[in-house]
Amino acid sequence: MNLYPLKFKPILKERLWGGTKLREVLDKPIESDTTGESWELSAVKGDVSIVANGPLSGRTLQDLIDEDAEALLGTSVVERFGNDFPILIKFIDARQDLSIQLHPDDALAKERHDSFGKTEMWYIMDADPGANLIVGFNRDVTKREYTQSLAENKLLDLMNYEEVEEGDTFFINTGKIHAIGAGVLLAEIQQTSDITYRVFDFNRKDKNGNLRELHTDLALDAIDYEKKDDFKIPYGSQKDMVNNMVECPYFNTKYLDLTHDFKQDVSNRDSFTIYLCVSGEVTIENEYGSAPVHKGETVLVAACTDAITLKTKGAKLLEVTI
Template identity: 35%
Template sequence: MKPYPLKFQPEMKERVWGGRALEQFGFDLPEGRIGEAWTIGDHANGTTRVVGGELDGLGLNEVREQHGAEFFGSKGYSQDARFPLLIKLLDCQDDLSVQVHPNDHYEKLPAGELGKTEMWYVLSAKPGAKIIYGLKDGVGREELAKAIDEGRIMDSLQEVSVEAGDSFYIPAGTVHALCAGVLVAEIQQNSDTTYRLYDYNRPGLDGKPRELHVEDSLNVIAYEGSGATRLKTNNAEPNAWLELAHSPYFITEKGVVAKPWSLSTSPDTFTILVICDGSGKLSWEDGEAELAPGECYLLPASLGSYTLDGKMTVLRSYLP
């Protein structure tokens, strides 16, 4: 079969901090506080299935088994490993827990799990919205442990105001938390491992306090700096890629489409497109698709030439 851009049925996740804002993308949400839409992923906690075309109904894992390196590229396919990335949209109606993710080498990682390096692109933010992004200068393990014991962890954390178009790179070891009023696209390693430092003493969905992982968190924090970077991107040049994150696991770029833009996939990696705002069209050799905000496409490595047209903002992610 000829390769074609793959769109998936998102996996919806209820979260204590979630809401209903993902409905604006035309998603059919189940009842409850939906905090996460896993739009492209193959994980033990959720695998997305193809919508449309010859592969309709297949899970991403089945696509990998059937089409291997042809679709995922020489860098993106491994016979014994799942798809390397997980793409999400997050609706934060309340503050997320203060958390940190381990790297791939932490000896207490759950069996079969990876570390978690990620990046956020802010799709929208209510006035005054903020996030927690790193520790304040001079805070080491001893100072942070003492602050936690004394119930004043928030004094040790750096708060950053956010607006639509802001981008944050969050390597493993970075203390962070999204806060109320932001809608975010997240590109991350294929991992669901989170260590919580603090959760505002609130009950979870089951009415009980959510588990904290203070010792693991203190172990994996990069106290001397993780390499986290942030970028304001609202001055991005049209029809040119602006690099937002360059990690060992993914490269993510922002593109503002203003006129027809001829592009091509590479044989060594798949490409993921996330439509942030606006509308337009994706065309390839023998097909086309209308694009709308919130849609995510996996372009097979063997797709070759494609064109973006319209007035829209797009994130492009691929393997380094």
């Protein structure tokens, strides 16, 4: 295969809490006023990304993996994950607060759902004044205190709120209770998993007048009840350099603030590379071809690439590898 930088068609998701920022800020082709998510790069069954550019246009991500997994993903990635693409990339627009939720770890997700767990990170793309996130508890709590707060409709009294602005970055490890607040647009990088335990949804109803399903019992043994300040990620922002953001067993994310062309030797990387453009415009090139990218677009560069050139007069990028 000619594995030039690959762009994919966004998979748009309607959500009762969704809004219009995916169109207004990121230029996504949404038609409703309640589009909550744009899945940028996905191999989740039923939601597999389709190539949008070049000769491979119309092929699915899974097709390309099945044809030559090592060339696309990297030998070490295939050894760990086989032909399963291990990363899911989304943009999320919260016009209303999302439900308070958490995700199980790998062991619990495997036992209960035959799935990966869901470790994730967030990069704030846009935030209304005063917008916030819920991340963790505001003090250590016991399981009994937690269940009592649910029964008394007082869970919000235990939540930790974090006001946010563009560029803030958060790491959400498994077990951490969390919610995206109204007015926040963010990029989400996560393990390939759609396993979520919803524990509180502000008692709101869907368009049919029904309360959404909660996963109260499933969540009890998955929650981390300790107060921890391990979620907001400080990172360097030196221009025209690779700045470390997040390193974990599931993904590594770097931050690039480029003012001019930038070239990287990736011949020893042995992993695919994902770029999320969070500001400006850039053309991404490897030895097989190129792809123009603007704010709100995502590109996959194959592991068989030896060098990546980022041609730009100004762009900010998140770079994700395994």
